[in-house]
Amino acid sequence: MSIEKNMATEKIIIIDYGAGNIQSIKFALERLGYDGVLSHDAEEIRSADKVIFPGVGEASSAMKKLNSTGLDKLIPQLTQPVLGICLGMQLMCNHSEEGDTAGLGIFDVDVIHFEKTLKVPHIGWNRIKDLKTDLFQGIVENEFVYLVHSFYAPLCADTIAKCDYGVNYSSALKKDNFYGVQFHPEKSSSAGEKILENFLKLDLRS
Structure with missing residues (x-):
């Protein structure tokens, strides 16, 4: 099957749980030739070829929304490639200091606040x-990406990319079929677009 045919037929779900930044992700997918569908329906999410778990906001309130819809149980059970973005990645970790929030426990690391000596949020x-x-095929070392966050995941066994802001921390995580990026690929120019494209084509390389 050609890449073009996969691009036309792949079902890509963006999990809808009230998180911000949905439209910019949809537009980024469209630029790559894909159509992202916003959904909170369990069966539709399970049947997707790829799942994107976005997030802009506060951890405890976002987790409450996941708990109220059962998405907190569904997401860790998914078997297709899943990409958590920003808060989405943080919620895939064990725990966040933001609001003393229990996460989904996919990545075995706790999210903590930057030291008080640093300017937060880390933005830009x-x-x-x-x-x-x-996920980083074709991306050069020390490439620039765009970030907005006050909390971070320390380096751990699941770390697949690092960033330095007063401390080296995890800018990307992977465990099994789950990926997470602290940065916003949809706002990271051509590098972010390439990273999104790599995620969307993961099964084509398997």
């Missing part, structure tokens, strides 16, 4: 390094 362009896995 920063470099990513020590890139691992096909």
